[in-house]
Amino acid sequence: MNDPALRAVHLTKRYGRVTALDDLSLDVPAGEVFGFLGPNGAGKSTTIRMLLGLARPTSGRAWIFGTDATDVARAHRLLAYVPADVALWPHLTGAEILHLQASTGPGTDLAYRDELVERFALDTAKPARTYSTGNRQKVALVAAFATRAPLLVLDEPTSGLDPLMEREFRTAVRQARDRGQTVFLSSHQLDEVEAVCDRVAILRAGQLVEIASMEQLRGLRRAEVTVSYTGAPPPGLGEVPGVESVEQVGEGRLRFSLVGAPAPALRALAAADVRALAIREPSLEEIFLDYYGTAAGR
Amino acid sequence: MTTARGLSVPAAPGRAITGLALRQLRRTGLIVLGLTAAMPALVATTYDSVMADPAAADGIARLAGNPAIRTLFGEPVALDRAGGFTVWRVGTFVAVLLAAWAILATTRITRGEEDAGRWDVLLASRVPLPEVAARHLAAVMIVPVAAGGAVAAVLLLAGTEPAGAVVHGAGIGLLGLFFVAVAGLAAQVFPVRASATGAAVAVLGGGLLARMIGDGLTELGWLRWLSPFGLLALTEPYARNDVLPLLVLLAVAVVLGGAAIVAAGHRDVRGGLVAAAAGRRSRLVLLGSVEAFAVRRVLRPLTGWALGVGAYYLLIGFTTLSVTDFLTDNPAFAAEAARAGFTALGAVEGFTATLFALLALPVGGFTAVRMSAFVAAETGRQLTLSAAQPVSRFRLLAAEVAAATGGAVVLVTVAGLAVWAGIAATGGGLTLLAALAGAWNTLPIVLLSLGAATCATGWTPRAAGVAGSMPATGGFLLLVIADSVGAPAWVRELSPFAHLAPVPLAGVDWSVALAMTGLAVALATAGVAGYRRRDLHG
Ligand SMILES: Nc1ncnc2c1ncn2[C@@H]1O[C@H](COP(=O)(O)OP(=O)(O)OP(=O)(O)O)[C@@H](O)[C@H]1O
Ligand SMILES: [Mg+2]
Numbered sequence: 001m002n003d004p005a006l007r008a009v010h011l012t013k014r015y016g017r018v019t020a021l022d023d024l025s026l027d028v029p030a031g032e033v034f035g036f037l038g039p040n041g042a043g044k045s046t047t048i049r050m051l052l053g054l055a056r057p058t059s060g061r062a063w064i065f066g067t068d069a070t071d072v073a074r075a076h077r078l079l080a081y082v083p084a085d086v087a088l089w090p091h092l093t094g095a096e097i098l099h100l101q102a103s104t105g106p107g108t109d110l111a112y113r114d115e116l117v118e119r120f121a122l123d124t125a126k127p128a129r130t131y132s133t134g135n136r137q138k139v140a141l142v143a144a145f146a147t148r149a150p151l152l153v154l155d156e157p158t159s160g161l162d163p164l165m166e167r168e169f170r171t172a173v174r175q176a177r178d179r180g181q182t183v184f185l186s187s188h189q190l191d192e193v194e195a196v197c198d199r200v201a202i203l204r205a206g207q208l209v210e211i212a213s214m215e216q217l218r219g220l221r222r223a224e225v226t227v228s229y230t231g232a233p234p235p236g237l238g239e240v241p242g243v244e245s246v247e248q249v250g251e252g253r254l255r256f257s258l259v260g261a262p263a264p265a266l267r268a269l270a271a272a273d274v275r276a277l278a279i280r281e282p283s284l285e286e287i288f289l290d291y292y293g294t295a296a297g298r
Numbered sequence: 299m300t301t302a303r304g305l306s307v308p309a310a311p312g313r314a315i316t317g318l319a320l321r322q323l324r325r326t327g328l329i330v331l332g333l334t335a336a337m338p339a340l341v342a343t344t345y346d347s348v349m350a351d352p353a354a355a356d357g358i359a360r361l362a363g364n365p366a367i368r369t370l371f372g373e374p375v376a377l378d379r380a381g382g383f384t385v386w387r388v389g390t391f392v393a394v395l396l397a398a399w400a401i402l403a404t405t406r407i408t409r410g411e412e413d414a415g416r417w418d419v420l421l422a423s424r425v426p427l428p429e430v431a432a433r434h435l436a437a438v439m440i441v442p443v444a445a446g447g448a449v450a451a452v453l454l455l456a457g458t459e460p461a462g463a464v465v466h467g468a469g470i471g472l473l474g475l476f477f478v479a480v481a482g483l484a485a486q487v488f489p490v491r492a493s494a495t496g497a498a499v500a501v502l503g504g505g506l507l508a509r510m511i512g513d514g515l516t517e518l519g520w521l522r523w524l525s526p527f528g529l530l531a532l533t534e535p536y537a538r539n540d541v542l543p544l545l546v547l548l549a550v551a552v553v554l555g556g557a558a559i560v561a562a563g564h565r566d567v568r569g570g571l572v573a574a575a576a577g578r579r580s581r582l583v584l585l586g587s588v589e590a591f592a593v594r595r596v597l598r599p600l601t602g603w604a605l606g607v608g609a610y611y612l613l614i615g616f617t618t619l620s621v622t623d624f625l626t627d628n629p630a631f632a633a634e635a636a637r638a639g640f641t642a643l644g645a646v647e648g649f650t651a652t653l654f655a656l657l658a659l660p661v662g663g664f665t666a667v668r669m670s671a672f673v674a675a676e677t678g679r680q681l682t683l684s685a686a687q688p689v690s691r692f693r694l695l696a697a698e699v700a701a702a703t704g705g706a707v708v709l710v711t712v713a714g715l716a717v718w719a720g721i722a723a724t725g726g727g728l729t730l731l732a733a734l735a736g737a738w739n740t741l742p743i744v745l746l747s748l749g750a751a752t753c754a755t756g757w758t759p760r761a762a763g764v765a766g767s768m769p770a771t772g773g774f775l776l777l778v779i780a781d782s783v784g785a786p787a788w789v790r791e792l793s794p795f796a797h798l799a800p801v802p803l804a805g806v807d808w809s810v811a812l813a814m815t816g817l818a819v820a821l822a823t824a825g826v827a828g829y830r831r832r833d834l835h836g
Contacts, residue, residue, distance in 0.1 A: 049833075052685075052686055054682070054686070055833040055834070056833055072685075073690040076687055077688040081686035083679065086679075087680045087836075088680060089680050091490075093578065093580045095582075097683075099585050100585040100684075103585060103587065104587060104588055104591075104684065106687075106688055125579070127578070129413075129490070143683075
């Protein structure tokens with residue numbers, strides 16, 4: 001079974017004149033936690049609905065572990081899904097919904113499900129109509145994480161969760177990865193993506209603008225280094241590879257940006273009498289937002 | 299509207315709410331208004347020309363002599379005048395149509411919107427809950443008022459007596475207002491739209507039944523004072539033109555509407571006067587597969603439908619003997635009926651056969667409602683979690699269609715049993731098999747309704763309810779109108795009812811039954827093909 005967990009080839013969806021998704025090609029290897037990012041209306045949910053066969057592509061195709069995504073009876077034996085806006089049968093209790101999901105689903109670990117119910121502090125005796133947004137999401141999350149499906153497709157699963165539950169969510173994602181499950185996670189919580197994802201794709205206006213591993217993204221970022229020294233400034237800093245835009249910010253204070261390995265810069269600094277050294281790494285969030293930026297106005 | 303700082307503050311948030319309510323009512327409200335005006339207009343304006351044609355007059359005699367029509371439409375009063383004939387012919391139908399619309403529209407835009415969470419935003423504005431409720435009820439009430447006015451206007455324009463036209467128009471309008479008030483109150487009492495609709499529909503069904511019993515049994519005639527439909531009949535338009543029943547109806551409607559607004563002030567948003575159960579033991583039966591779950595979802599509504607249909611047909615069973623005895627003892631009536639083709643009306647078999655045909659209306663309606671509920675679950679996204687399970691679209695839809703079919707079979711069987719039990723209890727002799735055959739004979743029309751609704755679910759899901767109502771309700775309406783205006787035979791024969799054999803008086807016409815069932819299967823197959831292909835909404 002060397003098929004990727006998820007493969008999209010030239011996937012396109014048009015709604016009338018609106019192109020919600022434009023020629024997306026994407027592979028997610030098995031075992032990866034894959035982040036799927038983009039501003040509102042970028043086409044993330046549209047993509048996911050096509051991967052699930054809930055919507056038909058205008059053109060292009062998708063596969064789940066080599067099974068055509070439109071053959072839902074087979075493809076869905078390999079996945080579990082948490083929709084963006086969870087709606088539950090209002091008259092069923094949480095326990096009844098979990099039972100329905102387990103008995104119609106791709107196979108559920110009931111002991112683990114009970115553990116998840118505990119961890120997410122879910123009161124399953126209540127009818128679903130009385131659940132808050134976060135509690136509805138928790139029902140869907142518990143049902144999905146409790147399956148042994150090799151692929152979990154999660155569309156903004158934490159938008160309604162409190163910070164405590166958000167932490168449980170991250171733990172559950174890591175446990176899923178440890179079990180070998182693949183996770184396809186669409187999210188607006190950039191710190192969450194940074195914390196759990198191995199690789200991310202960034203979608204903008206229906207088009208894929210970046211797909212990179214977390215390492216690569218981190219490599220892209222430039223650290224901002226501020227040095228305080230007594231006496232003469234470190235000599236020749238501007239010529240050190242990786243060091244850019246050196247700038248005197250005050251008496252005995254220098255600031256420069258640093259890309260890549262810091263060793264050459266540190267050697268150059270050693271020549272001066274450095275009193276203090278501060279390295280600030282811009283968060284991944286700032287990098288993401290760079291990609292989002294030009295999308296404003298859509 | 300807009301201040302200098304660019305802050306948009308609506309001058310009258312209340313009026314914005316009325317506007318919102320009206321927008322949700324526009325489409326269906328106009329359709330109902332059109333039907334309530336068009337049906338009396340059609341019948342009243344063609345009365346003279348139809349009566350001039352002996353063949354068509356014969357058709358009317360046939361209708362007037364048809365006990366099914368009498369039971370459904372009430373006692374004929376002043377049939378010799380265009381106005382009286384129109385009231386008898388379409389009055390009850392218009393009243394039931396308007397009442398049903400009033401209930402469904404009221405609970406949809408009040409409890410339904412609140413259930414869906416869309417009132418949270420509304421109520422975050424400066425408008426308190428009782429005012430929001432009152433404005434919504436007032437918006438719905440525009441339609442019955444307009445409908446009553448339209449009925450009176452078309453009857454006047456058709457040249458009928460003014461007093462009768464005004465009394466009947468006012469009666470129709472007040473009946474509509476009454477049901478808006480009932481549904482509005484139910485929407486405050488119950489925290490769930492289905493319960494609110496169910497309670498109001500129970501009032502409708504109970505009212506109809508009370509009128510029928512009151513019409514049928516003279517010693518229980520007072521029952522009609524307890525029923526809005528009975529009050530409408532008691533006015534006797536074009537005969538006595540009594541306004542007292544109308545005043546009673548108005549008073550009750552005002553009290554109920556007031557109670558609804560007061561109740562709105564004594565409850566929480568998204569809550570009802572009756573609290574929703576906060577927690578309960580989970581029941582895991584019928585949750586093992588999508589098919590089982592489809593059955594589970596149909597059980598509760600089916601119980602309500604079965605009670606209504608069962609009560610109606612039990613009543614028919616109880617009255618069968620007295621009606622048939624009456625016909626046998628009155629050769630004049632029997633001759634009239636015989637001339638119109640009802641040769642065996644004096645026989646229990648003939649009487650029940652004509653009433654069993656009507657069974658296709660409620661049961662066909664049941665299947666249409668089930669398919670619209672399925673579409674509503676799709677657009678409401680409850681279905682998404684099931685659609686993401688390893689279950690093909692075919693299975694998803696087939697489970698629903700199968701559950702609806704099962705429910706329909708239960709309903710017609712209940713009707714057959716009820717008629718048999720009623721007749722047996724009064725000492726008549728209709729065999730159980732004959733009663734069941736008469737009831738089951740309507741299944742092909744029911745299946746046509748289900749097939750049409752399924753077809754629409756696959757291709758134009760928003761039209762599922764309307765499409766499902768076409769074969770039964772639409773077909774029946776077509777037959778009645780075609781007979782009333784003396785339309786050509788081919789128009790009449792578009793209706794499936796024109797082809798239905800009068801079982802148990804005659805045997806089942808298997809070629810007709812098979813043809814209808816075949817058409818139903820073809821429609822359903824087309825629906826499945828569309829459903830497999832299309833995007834799920836929501
Ligand atoms: N059923 C539909 N009909 C018409 N247009 C649609 C439909 N569904 C989505 N769209 C459009 O497709 C585009 C992509 O929507 P989509 O829901 O995939 O965005 P998203 O990336 O999930 O956004 P968000 O982050 O807000 O969830 C939007 O412009 C949206 O308006
Ligand atoms: Mg989305």
